[in-house]
Amino acid sequence: MISINKVDQLYGGTQILWGLDLEIVPGSITCIMGRNGVGKTTLLKAIMGLLPITKGEITMEGDVLNKQSAEKRAYSGIGYVPQGRDIFPMLTVEENLRIGLPVRSKRTKDSPKEIPEKIFELFPVLKDMLHRRGGDLSGGQQQQLAIGRALVLEPKVLILDEPNEGIQPNIVKQIGDVILKLNEEEGLTVILVEQKLGFARRVGKEFRLMEKGRIVAADKMENLNDTLIKQYLAV
């Protein structure tokens, strides 16, 4: 589905990703894990086209992505929820969600004028808060808004960067339930950077461990054992 082949990425003169190879299985939930600073966010931004790569190739269903703009990648069906959520604080919840509608029209045959009801079924709080400003929502509600906004595109792949950072446990649970539901019922492919082991184990089907800008271990989530955790995750 998404294939990353021998990708290098540099910030200024510092190389962050080193010949990184990663294969995302269609219909899977893949957790990208690793200690702080190993390049997880950089990898997601490279997939999204928010950072240029210097070598290698990123493809989705055979199409080469790395020459496409970030906007074009969204049209191809990649939804992205960045670290820190990045919603528009001065716009209302409704306005934040509507931003996804023109992109959806470009990528699907339907061009709904209204936000699909499904978003409110998944996150009822967004309906209750429809006319509130994004900036007035709690961190957890903002995260639900950011995920809802990405889902308006009806993506084939949803990429989430540490969606649970600084969020209260009941909302972490709800976010996990939504990811599992979309995966199980609609076959949505999910790529998730996740530091919390409990969440990764509950939601993830596959794991990929990163160290120093490379993938160093890849397997099914049930095979994430204590040796790997000690070697690549424990601080």
Ligand SMILES: Nc1ncnc2c1ncn2[C@@H]1O[C@H](COP(=O)(O)OP(=O)(O)OP(=O)(O)O)[C@@H](O)[C@H]1O
């Ligand atoms: N804008 C930037 N300019 C220069 N270096 C950067 C920039 N952003 C990140 N880096 C460096 O790139 C490396 C990888 O950062 P990245 O955020 O991808 O790691 P990460 O694994 O996602 O870490 P974290 O879990 O802390 O988010 C780090 O050494 C970081 O200091």
